[in-house]
Amino acid sequence: MIPIKYTLQGKHGDVSDALRMDASTHTLQTIGYEHHEIHSGSHFFVNGYLDIAGANDVLDFTWQMPDSTKEIHWNWTIDFEKGLTWSVYEDAVATNPLDNTITPYNSNRNSKKTSSTTMKYELQVDLAAANADTNVTNATLIATGKSGDNRTAGEAERSNEIIMKSGSLYCLRAATTAAGYITFDMQWYEHTPRD
Numbered sequence: 001m002i003p004i005k006y007t008l009q010g011k012h013g014d015v016s017d018a019l020r021m022d023a024s025t026h027t028l029q030t031i032g033y034e035h036h037e038i039h040s041g042s043h044f045f046v047n048g049y050l051d052i053a054g055a056n057d058v059l060d061f062t063w064q065m066p067d068s069t070k071e072i073h074w075n076w077t078i079d080f081e082k083g084l085t086w087s088v089y090e091d092a093v094a095t096n097p098l099d100n101t102i103t104p105y106n107s108n109r110n111s112k113k114t115s116s117t118t119m120k121y122e123l124q125v126d127l128a129a130a131n132a133d134t135n136v137t138n139a140t141l142i143a144t145g146k147s148g149d150n151r152t153a154g155e156a157e158r159s160n161e162i163i164m165k166s167g168s169l170y171c172l173r174a175a176t177t178a179a180g181y182i183t184f185d186m187q188w189y190e191h192t193p194r195d
Helices: 033-040 127-133
Strands: 009-012 015-018 043-052 058-064 071-080 084-090 100-102 118-124 140-147 154-163 169-176 180-191
Touching (some): 033 043, 033 180, 043 118, 071 169, 118 127, 169 180
Antiparallel strands (some): 058 169, 071 154, 071 180
């Protein structure tokens, strides 16, 4: 019997080539999809920190999704020295749009692509002031929690991505219990499904 040899092929556009194995381990080397989005210039991030002056301050982020077939895949982390309550609202209303626009960075620093979303933030003196600017009364609360307590620093994160609703305004709200530093890190990639 003559052995049959198969060659795995990969195709990109009109170019077809044999898939290659690592010479040392004889394994196929691949990257995850999110990592691929970094290489293609469709992965973005914002991060930073603020000094929260007092208890009951509210840090609000609003984030407008494009009204298109482009999907935004999002995850985030918030760290705080003290305690905080955090919430993510979908279909919030910007009664008074927040003051500070955030320019996200492309994770591929060689790419000229920019994000199709608009993110803003503002530090409010209390929940009433936050609600006056960003109305969440009829919004859908899709995630909430508390973190940090007395001597233990707080951290909240969404490590599994959320695919955001097209055309929606989101509000990520962090209400603090005491003065301290708050650090935020948000990452997302923008993808248009092929099917």
